[in-house]
Amino acid sequence: MAKHTDNSASEQTLAIVSRHHQYWLQGDIAGIMSLYHPDIRYFDYLNNIEITRDELADYLSFTLLTPSQVTLQHTDRIRVDGDTAFIQYQYSIKRANNKAYHYRSSEALTVQDGKIIRINEYSSLMRSQEELSSTQKGKIGLDDSRLQILLQDLSDYFEKHQPYLDSRLNLAQVAQATGYTRNQISYALNNGLQKSFYEYVNLSRIEHLLLLLQQDSNRNISDVALQVGFNSSSTFYKFFKQFTGLTPKAYLKNIQA
Template identity: 40%
Template sequence: MPRDPLSSATLRIVDQHNACWGRGDVAGVEALYHPEMQFIEHFSGRSFQGEALRRHVRAIIARSALDSLEYLDRPRVDGDTAFVRYREVIRSAEGSALLSFSACDAVRVVDGLIIEINEYALVQQPAGSAKPQNAARKIGLGPRALGYLLNDLALYFQQQQPYLDPGLSLPAVAEACGYTRNQISYALNQGLGLTFYQYVNRARIAHVLASDPGLGVLEQARAAGFRSTSTFYAAYKAVTGTSPGAR
């Protein structure tokens, strides 16, 4: 525990904030915010204040699996500012990891209330990611929002099966999901290391693998949305490591 009174008071407020966040207590979180509170998300270059901040916080708490946030150590405190390091994993409804990131929040306290949080986040990028992380500023999505996008996309593919359309395009998926083409493309690349068409073909291969084995392989491929035999064989090999004939 810090010895000077200011640092002790800062730590107490930050611990209260973290506890409220962890149990999904929106009112408790908002009660600790100064009227001039500002949240700055350096990953995306966005900042939130006032009503926009309240909407942002409520959306995160509503969508997060809060127990997936892991604090890496005790907050480090220097006077009116605490530094909080943590790791968070955004998961699908089935529990599989969609995107993980680590972050350090610099939390400043004034008059017993939090007046500013600067979040510095780093997304764990898979092999195959090509775009630089600073491109996130052009996309306008923070790391949590990228994870939520991947979850929305997975649900759309699972429930609507758009990949069955051989002519499926990125613009059509973007319009259906409510994101831009660049946002979907960036999230797939940064979160999964995949292009849009690699993602689509993986869904098609999963459909083939779950198909009636009594159908011929090429019939299964066409039913799953493949127009090209060569594309099907290449995608099948990339996903399963074997050829369709080895089934």
């Protein structure tokens, strides 16, 4: 009897998750939302954020697949164990600069009372990245006054040259352009601003995006996000909310009122 019950639960889970997947591919936000439990918890571990149910429709509008820009390939069939389903896939995003970014992703979706109550999403960028070293914070040639000078030089460089508009900007490029070492820049940001290089760049992009929206609030915000250098919709959403305290939809509603 227990085995029959487990099989029934697995069959129901597979049916619900398969329908969720089809709605996702079709870009059907209403369909997706209809499958979510009132107490759903959605975790995006790539960006280390939890999206609440009230924010999910807005979040989905920025992360749903666009066939002309995104290709998705499953690397395994949907696997089910009782009330939880597991999906693995790879997807590529083609950005405005015609460069493609490739991600490896997996999701664990848990079903309760016929609805999806939890989603754990894990993604990683499938290309080499400059690794920031956090182990050498000793003899890097920065006392307090020099640290402040570095931060001002960095700010001036970002304001004048806007390197963050390049979606592939990395720490090595900024170090070469400014004449500082990667360790010096990382140390100054961590200790002077309590920010990582990744945060500093993405918040600079948000500042630029907000200036563009002030000039024309009717522009498509997803297009503007691409223009200022974001190569991930979920990363854009995270930093937009972190900087403004609002979701993109709520922010646009305020400035268009």
